[in-house]
Structures are given as C-alpha cells and as structure tokens.
Amino acid sequence: MQTGPLKLRAQLLCGDEIAMGPGKADLLDAIARTGSISAAGRDLGMSYRRSWMLVDAMNRCFAQPLVQTMIGGGKNRGARLTTAGEQALAAYRALEASIADAAASDLGGLAGMLRPAPLPAASDPEKGGSG
Template sequence: MRVGPLKVKAQLFCGDEAAMGPGKADLLEAIGREGSISAAGRDLGMSYRRTWILVDEMNRCFREKLVEATPGGGRGRGARLTGAGHSVLQAYRDLEHALAKASAGDPLARLDRLLRDVPLKAAL
C-alpha cells in the first residue's frame, strides 16, 4: 500500500514463514471472489503450484484453516474462505489502514519535501 511516496508493507510471521502479507491477502480476496484456488491464481497471474503453496502456508500458520477446498469441478466443489479466513483478512486490511494512517504524519511530509518527483538520469 502506498502513502504518497512511501510503500507500507505489513507482513505477519509464523516462525520463519510469512503467514500473511499483501499478496496473501489479495489471494484470500480472490479466492472469496472466484470460489476456486486455481481461478484465484489465474486472476492474480500466479502459477497453479505457487497459489497452492501460498494457501498451504497460510493454513499451516494460523490456528484454524483460512481456506477450505473441495477438489474437482462442478456443484459444491472449489474453495471458500472459512470464518477464520474472513477474520484474518479483515484484521489484516484493518492493520494496513492503521499503518497507512500512522505513516501519513509529519515525518513523511518532511521526507516528501526532500524527495525528487522523479529520479535523475543514471550517471552511467
């Protein structure tokens, strides 16, 4: 998330694994919208394998599964966010909002005044 020239990126870790970050939150939203892990991955430009790895990481890092999947196509198949998935996604988006709001104060304004609009051409 950008606040003026500042990029604010919140990541939540479980041991050494990133349990939640902006990309995983986007993936949860896409799964909720698409009703399918593979369709969510396609929507976000991710490979099938990468999408499933991210879902597995999230499900292993939280106390309750965030995504439940029923393999195969057809009625009643696909994926959905669990109650925990909805709660984690909302709490993460709330955290992003709070960080953006906290970042928009005087220190950022002072830095912004010192920052160029665009970089100079490389000297090389």
C-alpha cells in the first residue's frame, strides 16, 4: 500500500513462512473474483505454479484453509474462498487500512522534507570523479 511517498507492506508470519501479505491478499481477491486459481494467477501476471504455491502456503499457515478447490467438470469446478478465507482477507484489508491511516497522520513533516525526485548520483571519487 502506498501512502504518498511512503510504501508500507504488512506481512503476517507463521514461523518463517509469510502467511499473508499484499500479494497473497491480491491473489485471494482474484480467486474470489474469478473462481479459479489459474485465472487469478493470470490476472496477476503469475504462473499457475506460483499461484498454487501461494495458496498452499496460506492453507498450511492458517488454522482453517482459506481456499477450497473443487475438481471435476461442470460449473462446480475451480476454487473459492472459504468462510475463513473471506474473514482473513477482510481482516488483512482492515489492517492495511489502519496502518495507512496511522502512517498518514505521522508522515506530514517528514514528507515535506523530501525532494520530488532524487538528485543525480554523485561521482565516485575512487574512480576519478570530482567531489
């Protein structure tokens, strides 16, 4: 999430594994929208394998699976968020909003000290540049 010049990333950890972060939340949103792990991955520019690995990590980290897959033909195939998945996604998005609100209120003075863009890099004096 970006708040003006500040970029924040909320990550929930389960041991050494990232249980939820911005990319996984976006994947859950896309699965809810498309009803498919592969279609969700395509929408986000990632491979099916990468999408599946992220879903697997979330399902292993949370007490209840966040995504349920349905195999077979017809309209019942694909993937959907479980109730736990919907709750986890909503809670994560609320956390992101809370962090952004808190950061925005504390950012004012610091943001005012920033240039709109960085100056060109200084020459390295060890390589014969001036400075």
